[in-house]
Amino acid sequence: MGDFNHPDICWRGNTAGHKQSRKFLECIDDNFLLQVTEEPTRRGAMLDLVLTNKEGLVGDVKLKGSLGCRDHEFKILRAARRVHSKLTALDFRRADLGLFRDLLGRIPWDKALEGRGAQASWLVFKGHLLQAQERCIPAKRKSGKNTKRPPWMKKELLGKVK
Incomplete structure (x- = not known):
């Protein structure tokens, strides 16, 4: 203060x-x-x-x-009010990567991207990728003391950073 x-x-x-x-x-x-x-x-x-x-x-x-x-x-305040995290992370351990690969493999990319510029092509690709991700990779709510830490930062990496 x-x-x-x-x-x-x-x-x-x-x-x-x-x-x-x-x-x-x-x-x-x-x-x-x-x-x-x-x-x-x-x-x-x-x-x-x-x-x-x-x-x-x-x-x-x-x-x-x-x-x-x-x-x-x-x-x-004696104890910080518990703030419930609304942060979610993709749970790749439960992902169906075979289905993910199959969904993206079914798309005729040459026709889907034909005649489009870089930005438009990116938006088409991103849309398909996010749809496949939503179907195949479940999200989990982060909780506990690590809610502020990115999901990829594990104890070993955190130790090396410190």
């Missing part, structure tokens, strides 16, 4: 006008921090920020104080 003095940052759009403010936003994103202050401090700008690394950990953020001496009051 503190007075960060970046009046040009638009927190709704996560944009900034000055290079230093853009670097500040990048730092917040790189460290997976959330800015939870909602009330502007001075002249419509949010200068006093409360940053957290867990959604639901900080609550009841309120602007307190008088002109020239403003502070934020907030509560740190």
Whole structure:
């Protein structure tokens, strides 16, 4: 928590006008921090920020104080509210790759792509690919502590990254 003095940052759009403010936003994103202050401090700008690394950990953020001496009051909640993930990932272990190959193999690609440019051909290919994917590769809902981690990042790779 503190007075960060970046009046040009638009927190709704996560944009900034000055290079230093853009670097500040990048730092917040790189460290997976959330800015939870909602009330502007001075002249419509949010200068006093409360940053957290867990959604639901900080609550009841309120602007307190008088002109020239403003502070934020907030509560740190004992346990972060459990956020149910809506993130899904493809479950390739249960995929029917034989059917997937068969579905894509049945398409007469030369006729389907004939006379089309690169962009139009890509859209046709992508449409067929996504239809086959929907039929053959089930999606599973991610849950637990790894919901923020990409599905392909396993413990071994994570260890090497750290």
